[in-house]
Amino acid sequence: MKRLLNACELEIDLFCRGMRVSPLVDLGTRASRTRAGLGSGLEIAIPTGSWLKPEIWMNVPTAERHAQVSPYVLQGGPESFHVVDERDDQRYPIRIPSRPRWYDRLTSRDIPMSRVGVLQGTYLGIYINPVCDFWKQDLNCRFCTTGCNVGSNEAAEKTIEDVLETCWAAKQESGISFIHLNGGFQGGHGLEFAEPFIRAIKEEVGLLVGVQLAPEREFWRYDRLIQLGVDHFSFCVELLDADWFARVCPGKARTLGQSLFFKAMEHCAARMPRGAVSGEIIAGIEPIENTIEGIDRIVAAGAFPTVCIFRPTIGSAMEDAPFPQYEEMRTVMAAMYDACRRHRMRIGVAPNIEVSLVVNPDDAALLAPRTLDFYRYELWRRAIRVAAKPMFAARQQARPRRVSVAPPPDCGGGMVA
Numbered sequence: 001m002k003r004l005l006n007a008c009e010l011e012i013d014l015f016c017r018g019m020r021v022s023p024l025v026d027l028g029t030r031a032s033r034t035r036a037g038l039g040s041g042l043e044i045a046i047p048t049g050s051w052l053k054p055e056i057w058m059n060v061p062t063a064e065r066h067a068q069v070s071p072y073v074l075q076g077g078p079e080s081f082h083v084v085d086e087r088d089d090q091r092y093p094i095r096i097p098s099r100p101r102w103y104d105r106l107t108s109r110d111i112p113m114s115r116v117g118v119l120q121g122t123y124l125g126i127y128i129n130p131v132c133d134f135w136k137q138d139l140n141c142r143f144c145t146t147g148c149n150v151g152s153n154e155a156a157e158k159t160i161e162d163v164l165e166t167c168w169a170a171k172q173e174s175g176i177s178f179i180h181l182n183g184g185f186q187g188g189h190g191l192e193f194a195e196p197f198i199r200a201i202k203e204e205v206g207l208l209v210g211v212q213l214a215p216e217r218e219f220w221r222y223d224r225l226i227q228l229g230v231d232h233f234s235f236c237v238e239l240l241d242a243d244w245f246a247r248v249c250p251g252k253a254r255t256l257g258q259s260l261f262f263k264a265m266e267h268c269a270a271r272m273p274r275g276a277v278s279g280e281i282i283a284g285i286e287p288i289e290n291t292i293e294g295i296d297r298i299v300a301a302g303a304f305p306t307v308c309i310f311r312p313t314i315g316s317a318m319e320d321a322p323f324p325q326y327e328e329m330r331t332v333m334a335a336m337y338d339a340c341r342r343h344r345m346r347i348g349v350a351p352n353i354e355v356s357l358v359v360n361p362d363d364a365a366l367l368a369p370r371t372l373d374f375y376r377y378e379l380w381r382r383a384i385r386v387a388a389k390p391m392f393a394a395r396q397q398a399r400p401r402r403v404s405v406a407p408p409p410d411c412g413g414g415m416v417a
């Protein structure tokens with residue numbers, strides 16, 4: 001009989017294989033917490049039974065082709081649920097979070113709030129910009145479905161008021177502490193576009209704010225947003241091998257180049273508290289040796305790695321690509337945690353941020369060998385988390401107007417080559 005997987009191993013296998021949901025399962029108000037595309041699956045929380053963290057949040061693929069033949073099937077309901085692995089009849093209890101009631105509320109422009117932003121784990125994700133420029137030039141990343149979703153499954157345009165009202169609802173009713181603003185490639189103007197949103201959220205709502213956009217060459221724009229109070233930048237380098245990068249991310253390869261991602265990471269990491277910058281990479285497309293090398297480069301740049309297990313999302317150019325293999329993905333996630341431990345990365349320190357689209361670095365603590373340094377690192381992380389509480393509480397206070405920032409340089413000062 002196959003051994004029972006721990007919560008992180010189950011998370012990895014579910015990301016790889018997806019899950020079937022029987023039409024007999026009554027999800028009640030729990031369904032549709034999610035967003036189209038990468039987050040189109042079912043949000044679940046897996047209890048760990050460990051002192052390391054109580055639950056692991058994840059978005060299980062359910063719509064993709066591989067999920068239709070998965071050995072995992074959701075059973076139970078309407079109150080308690082479990083995932084059954086039909087290969088060995090192991091049963092894993094899970095929790096399915098409720099659909100937030102604010103999803104059905106309208107902004108003052110009559111836009112349903114679920115078309116403005118959705119929860120992805122315990123934080124709010126909003127795509128603020130117009131459709132990524134790469135989609136207009138047929139240079140979009142081949143795993144991406146943003147160009148199909150923006151304007152259909154979510155509002156094409158979100159005003160600052162739409163975003164503020166949605167942030168308020170999510171903060172008051174779902175208790176979020178963090179909003180993640182993303183927006184793809186905007187011809188070098190993404191940070192500029194994001195600035196008024198960030199300013200308004202910081203001044204009027206008071207949340208930790210993360211920004212994920214294609215890297216820009218005018219680095220002073222990052223400094224400006226840091227002055228405005230941005231708490232987190234993430235950079236999606238996606239793939240390390242140059243050929244895979246060019247093939248899967250043609251827009252990024254031709255327009256930006258891989259090195260810009262690492263330079264931007266280094267720039268921001270040198271100016272922000274440790275643990276405030278991340279580099280995102282996808283595992284399951286290129287050989288895992290490349291992925292692990294990518295993790296090491298991200299950590300060497302002063303950022304922490306977030307590793308997304310490749311999902312052959314319906315509607316993407318890669319929807320028929322093979323799904324990743326569990327053993328390989330387990331190796332990658334163990335390497336991710338190991339890199340964080342060796343470099344004393346401050347992972348899992350910010351309050352109430354569980355990301356459902358990736359294996360969080362602190363989820364992967366469940367995979368690590370129990371060495372003396374493992375316990376040292378875990379105790380250190382807990383001490384840092386306690387010490388950082390007042391700072392994070394202060395950064396979640398609304399800062400009534402006006403946050404003043406330095407004016408932009410006259411002639412592009414601070415640009416990189």
Ligand code: SF4
Pocket residue numbers: 132133134135139140141144145146183184185214
């Ligand atoms: S940069 Fe790539 S992944 Fe991001 S929105 Fe554009 S096409 Fe999609």
